[in-house]
Each structure stands twice: as C-alpha cells, then as structure tokens.
Amino acid sequence: MSTVLCVAAVLAFSINLRAGIVSLGPVLGQVRDTLKVSTSAAGVFTALPGFAFAVMGWCTVPLARRIGLSPALLTGGTMILTGLAARPFLNNYWPFLLLTGLAVCGIAVGNVLLPAWIQSHAVQNQRLLLMTIYTTVIGLSASVGPLSAMWFGDENSWRAVLGVWAIPAAILVCVWLVVCLRIGSGDLPHPTSAHSSASEQSMWSSPTAVAMLVFFSLQSAGFYTQIGWLPQLMMDRGVEHSTASVALIVLGFMGVIGGVIMPTVVARIRNITPLAISITLLTMTGWVGLLWNTAAAPLLWAVLLGLGGFSFPLALALLSARTRSPLVTARLSGFVQPYGYLVAGAVPLVVGVLYSAVGSWTLILSLLLALGSIQLLASTRCARNVTIDKELELRATAHSSHMAI
Known part of the structure; x- marks a missing residue:
C-alpha cells in the first residue's frame, strides 16, 4: 500500500x-x-x-x-x-x-x-x-x-x-x-504453525507484557489525575486560577512534543531503560515539588509533569517495538489498554474520595509518589530490548515440554 x-x-x-x-x-x-x-x-x-x-x-x-x-x-x-x-x-x-x-x-x-x-x-x-x-x-x-x-x-x-x-x-x-x-x-494473518501455540499463550505469562500493563496503567492514572485535579490542587495551595489554567495548557503542549519525539527515540536507541527511568523520575519530581511548595514554582512543576507525560507516547511506541507480528501487537494492545484505562479511571476517583474525606492534598500526593515508585520498577522491565513474541514462544515450549513429561 x-x-x-x-x-x-x-x-x-x-x-x-x-x-x-x-x-x-x-x-x-x-x-x-x-x-x-x-x-x-x-x-x-x-x-x-x-x-x-x-x-x-x-x-x-x-x-x-x-x-x-x-x-x-x-x-x-x-x-x-x-x-x-x-x-x-x-x-x-x-x-x-x-x-x-x-x-x-x-x-x-x-x-x-x-x-x-x-x-x-x-x-x-x-x-x-x-x-x-x-x-x-x-x-x-x-x-x-x-x-x-x-x-x-x-x-x-x-x-x-x-x-x-x-x-x-x-x-x-x-x-x-x-x-x-x-x-x-x-x-x-493467522500465526504460522511454528508460532501458533505461542500466539495463544496468555499475555500474563510474559513478564514484559505485565510490566507494560503496569507502566501504562500508572502513567495513565497519573495523567488523568493531573487533568482532573491539578488546577484544584494548585488553587487550594495558593496558586491563582489563571496560572492553574496555564498549567493544564502546558501539559497538553508537552504531550504533543512527546508524541513527536518518543517513537524516533524508541526506534533509534537500543537501550531505552535510562530514558524510561528518567521520564518516571521527572513525574515524581513534579509531585514532590507540588508537595513541598506548590506556589513556589507552579509552572515548573507543570513542566516536570508534562515531561513525565512523555511516558504515554513511550508506552504506545513500545506496543509495536516490543512485538514482531501484527497479531501479537493487537493482543498486547488489547491486554495493556483495557486494564490501563480501568486504573486510569479508578485512581482519579479515589483521589476525589480522599479529597472529600480529608480535605488535604498531602496524603494524596504521597499516594501518587508511591504509585510513581511502582511505575519506576515497571519501566525498568518493559524498556528491556526483548520481544514479547519470544517470551510467549519460550512459555509455549516450556508448556509443551511439561505436557510431554
């Protein structure tokens, strides 16, 4: 075509x-x-x-x-x-x-x-x-x-x-x-006979697929929390409404830049583990800044969160970069995104419940930092230069050997 x-x-x-x-x-x-x-x-x-x-x-x-x-x-x-x-x-x-x-x-x-x-x-x-x-x-x-x-x-x-x-x-x-x-x-295309058993293996049997699920889920949860609650958080902590609105614009602008950059980076750099870790650390630094003193530099914290938002185009680029066949790419996408969007919807809801119950952002920001730590661990695994097809094939081979015994 x-x-x-x-x-x-x-x-x-x-x-x-x-x-x-x-x-x-x-x-x-x-x-x-x-x-x-x-x-x-x-x-x-x-x-x-x-x-x-x-x-x-x-x-x-x-x-x-x-x-x-x-x-x-x-x-x-x-x-x-x-x-x-x-x-x-x-x-x-x-x-x-x-x-x-x-x-x-x-x-x-x-x-x-x-x-x-x-x-x-x-x-x-x-x-x-x-x-x-x-x-x-x-x-x-x-x-x-x-x-x-x-x-x-x-x-x-x-x-x-x-x-x-x-x-x-x-x-x-x-x-x-x-x-x-x-x-x-x-x-x-249907899988060839050599790979048909691998293509039917559960995505849960691939450590990289599970890591990508966690990574996608937590970065999405962080993003939707920012979109839904960042202006309110900033205004509650002494930031003017106009500045809080600009912070949202910054997040959207950084998302476009990340979309331009990340596919090229994933395609050209063999070891993207340092990059994946750095992006997550930028998000965590943004949360730390908001926790420490929101009004001190609200747009700086927004820029850091926006840079951390590069994790979304990174996760999308990895869907094809970590797979060989279109069928496995489709299965991986259908595995990662549904659970990811459930978490992305649930976390902002939990934030709203905690905000209504406690009325303070300290506990909420601490929770978001804890989720960032988990995302950091997941990023080290899903950034490794391996293919999920290979992991599924190895799982299928091990299963066949076990059945033969």
Whole structure:
C-alpha cells in the first residue's frame, strides 16, 4: 500500500481518537440543562470513556481476528461517525448517553488496533513515520477538541460544538473505505504453525507484557489525575486560577512534543531503560515539588509533569517495538489498554474520595509518589530490548515440554 494512503489512514483515525470526547467537557453544563438531568447524571459522561475503553479493549481483538484489521477499524470509524453526527440532534438523556457510548467504543477500537495495523501494513521505513503521526496526533486531538467551544457562542452552542467533530469522522470513514477496498478483509494473518501455540499463550505469562500493563496503567492514572485535579490542587495551595489554567495548557503542549519525539527515540536507541527511568523520575519530581511548595514554582512543576507525560507516547511506541507480528501487537494492545484505562479511571476517583474525606492534598500526593515508585520498577522491565513474541514462544515450549513429561 502506498505511503500516501498509509499516512492518510493513520492521520484520519488519530485525529478522531480524543477530540470527540474532550469537546464535551466545556459544554457539559449546557448539555445537562438541555437534557434536564442532575449534575451526577451528567457526570456519567466523564466516566464513560475509561470504562468503554476497557470493555471494548477486550472485545476488539476477537473482532479483528474474525473480520480483519482494516474492516474492524472501518467499523470503529463508522461507530464514531454515527455517535458524533447523531447526538447533537437529541434532547433526551438515554439516547444521548448511548450515542456518546457508541462513539467512545469506536474510539476504543482505534486505540487498540491502529498500532497493530501499522505493524501489519507499513514497511520498515514507514513504521517510524506512522507511529510518530499516531502518537503526535492523539495529543493534538486532545488539545484541539475543547477549542470548538470557542468557535460557537450562542446559548445553545453545544450542538455545534459537538457536531463539528462529525466532519473529521466522516473523512475517517471515507479514507478507510478506500483502505478496505485496496486491502480486503484478510489483513490480520493467522500465526504460522511454528508460532501458533505461542500466539495463544496468555499475555500474563510474559513478564514484559505485565510490566507494560503496569507502566501504562500508572502513567495513565497519573495523567488523568493531573487533568482532573491539578488546577484544584494548585488553587487550594495558593496558586491563582489563571496560572492553574496555564498549567493544564502546558501539559497538553508537552504531550504533543512527546508524541513527536518518543517513537524516533524508541526506534533509534537500543537501550531505552535510562530514558524510561528518567521520564518516571521527572513525574515524581513534579509531585514532590507540588508537595513541598506548590506556589513556589507552579509552572515548573507543570513542566516536570508534562515531561513525565512523555511516558504515554513511550508506552504506545513500545506496543509495536516490543512485538514482531501484527497479531501479537493487537493482543498486547488489547491486554495493556483495557486494564490501563480501568486504573486510569479508578485512581482519579479515589483521589476525589480522599479529597472529600480529608480535605488535604498531602496524603494524596504521597499516594501518587508511591504509585510513581511502582511505575519506576515497571519501566525498568518493559524498556528491556526483548520481544514479547519470544517470551510467549519460550512459555509455549516450556508448556509443551511439561505436557510431554
């Protein structure tokens, strides 16, 4: 497949992986008033992505094995388009919730399968380019999504704010229709007989896969805690509202930079263990700064946390860097991301409960530092230059030998 079509396919899907979700936040109050629901009922929309990502993460790989990677991604894109295009016309809570869930489930399909599609269809010199586009544009999608709230100003603007993101979703479906016509359905190859037993081994039997699960989970939990609670934490500790808002912008900007840099770093550096450790230590240093004296240098702490956020594109790049076959890449992605997003949703919830119960950030920041220590240990394992395919093959061989005895 041509480089132009590969780039268009990855770009079209990546720009839709966050914008349709984050665009809801700035107009959530308007949506709540229109739907005539309580704040807690509207709050379900904020929890929906994490749980939908988890559930669909477990369902997506079986779907791709049945119908193929490209048709499964086209299906996900169609779900995104249907949800984003239809929900602005609704005035009832449950249909709106179901269509939002449909769009989020389509996004989850892309989260899991796009790295495997790149592994399957990109030649060696294309993979770095496509992974860089993927990791960068995800961050860009998260950054530009809320901007649609600034483009429309009338009192019922939420319909336009949300509906405008159906346009890139429509482009996504058109591009992936072309991809499917070019490729067909059989683009997730079944394992060869030599590796079939390895491909069926549980990901829990691979130490590197488990380490990547822990690493992805804890870095995601830290990021979503920052997005949800950093402004409140800073303001409670003497930082002005405007500065706390700038801190969030810094986090988003650093996420885009990390998306550009990390795939190249992972591809070019043989031993990335020092890098993975350094990134985690930067996050922990940011937490320490907030714990020590938040108001002393709030934007410095935000920069440190943003640099630590390079762990997200690092984790995405490792999905393909630590696997050989597209099937194992898809299985690894479907193993790491569902559990990771469950943890990412649970930790900010726990932070909210502790904040309500204690009213102090000292205990919470200490907890986040403890989680950072666990992430540090996981980073040393998942950064090792090994392939998960090999670990699964060794596990399968050992199992066969045991059965023979």
